[in-house]
Amino acid sequence: MSNNPPNRTLPPGSTIGILGGGQLGRMLVLAAARLGYRCRIFEPQVDCPASHVADHLAAGYDDLAALDAFAKSVDVITLEFENVPIAAAERLAETVPVRPGAQALAVAQDRAEEKTFLSLAGIETAPWAPVASQADLEAALDKIGRPAVLKTARLGYDGKGQAGIKTDTDIDGLFDTLGGVPCVLEGFVDFDLEISVLAARGLDGQIACFEPVENIHRDHILHRTLVPAGVAADIAAKAENIARTTIAALDYIGLLAVEMFVLRDGRVLVNEMAPRPHNSGHWTIDGAATSQFEQVVRAVCGLPLGDTTRVGRCEMVNLIGSESDDWEKFLGEPGARLHLYGKAESRPGRKMGHVNYVWPEKA
Ligand SMILES: Nc1ncnc2c1ncn2[C@@H]1O[C@H](COP(=O)(O)OP(=O)(O)O)[C@@H](O)[C@H]1O
Ligand SMILES: [Mg+2]
Known part of the structure; x- marks a missing residue:
């Protein structure tokens, strides 16, 4: 349980604590379970998507007794919700490793901190x-x-x-x-396209990136992710370099998503980052040798990072609001792999699920 030496490998059978109980937590639990790990969720809201598949402690982030009890009941803590109060992350870290840590969280929670950090790391923003x-x-x-x-x-x-x-x-x-x-x-950035790179960093400092993906938004919400992104090899390399530099500079353990704008002149600017699994990485569940969720488990448990190779051309389509009502249509569509988050009510703009498509590589 607690008092792990900080850099010990946590073998299958260990318990991963997850802060936040949304769909990202749910998919993280599923990936962890496949590798033989148990998960416990800390999330104020009852009946959250992750609570359907894991043990759930429903308490507020200001409830010190609940935080302490949670920390004692798990072997490591990670998160699927980046707005965990820093004080809560620090309190938990007194008992058990929190990965990524409070310092990286503080940077990712605040756009001004984030941009200041990026510019110190030599990375361009708008x-x-x-x-x-x-x-x-x-x-x-x-x-x-x-x-x-x-x-x-x-x-x-x-x-x-x-x-x-x-x-x-x-x-x-x-x-x-x-x-x-x-x-x-x-x-305002008059970008050619939007991409993201998901980078993971393990306990030993090893870094693995998924290749850049192309993100298409609708009403400011991610609509589709296309893999590979429609960028030249030099742009892809530049983007991966940015993600590597960022994750190393943060001394980060876990998975970091870096959203970027690609300009027509070939410049790559960072828009923002997320210290957790990311919607633009959902394609990896069906389309990569290791999913982004498994990669989180590997990174925070001190396992070797997984192979990020893509297994085909991929597309991820989000199901927003009532779009998930068409679940039967997707079930019947050849090649469509349906993922639903178990949310009882579909409100406009709410992410209810997604569909992954994987096709053979073009000849
Ligand atoms: N400076 C900008 N110039 C052009 N488009 C932007 C800019 N900032 C945000 N956007 C658009 O709005 C989307 C959402 O903004 P973002 O900063 O990523 O916030 P969040 O994802 O937290 O809502 C971006 O993916 C992009 O499409
Ligand atoms: Mg964004």
């Missing part, structure tokens, strides 16, 4: 400025120019907490419409 008031916003917009995007520094996802600023947008009072919280202003 032009940006921190914004803490309407006056800051006006000054930042003068500096960065239009079009631009105002984003809350924390807690954004699926395009939530963002406001686009076009050439004619009236920005009067715009800072308050995002809640009056710390923000960043980013120059």
Whole structure:
């Protein structure tokens, strides 16, 4: 149980604690189970997707007694939800290794911290400025120019907490419409395409990357992922290098997703990163020798990282809201591999499942 020497390999049979109980946690549990691991979920919400497949402790991240009990009942902790309060991650780490650790989490939770970290690591992002008031916003917009995007520094996802600023947008009072919280202003990037690279780093410092994938968004939500990405080999190499540099600089254990913009002139800018399995890696469940979820298990348990080779051309299509009502259609479609998350209610914009397709490589 607890008191593991920090770098000991945790063999099959060990228990992995997962912070967060959404679909990413659910798929992580399934991958862990396949390798003979047990999982326990820490998630405030009852009946969360991961609770259907693993032991679940429903408590808040401010419940110190629950955090301590959870930490004592597992051998290592990882996460599927990046907004775990840092104080909670630190508290857990007093008892059991938390991978990735609180420091990497702190960087990934805050867009300003993230961009500052990236620039120190020599990695390019869109032009940006921190914004803490309407006056800051006006000054930042003068500096960065239009079009631009105002984003809350924390807690954004699926395009939530963002406001686009076009050439004619009236920005009067715009800072308050995002809640009056710390923000960043980013120059709008006229990208050619969006890609992501998922990198894993093991206890011994070994790094393995899945190849870059191409991401197509609809209403700011990931719609499809195409593998391989439609980029030249030199761009793919550049993107993988960025992910490697980032994960090494963070001294990170686990899987890190790095979202990037590819520009027409061949530049690759980092948009944001996620310290957990990522929607753009769901194709790996059916399309790679090792899935992104198995890779998390391997990394945080101190096992050798798995082979990231792709087994064919792949496409992942998200099922958003009522799209999952068509489950019978997907079940009947040759080649379609259906994944549903067990969510009782399909609200608009909610990720309900996905479908993976794997085709033979083009001759
Ligand atoms: N600076 C930008 N320029 C152009 N498009 C952007 C910019 N920032 C975000 N976007 C678009 O919005 C999507 C969501 O923004 P992102 O920063 O990734 O937030 P999140 O995924 O946390 O909602 C991106 O994948 C991209 O399509
Ligand atoms: Mg994003």
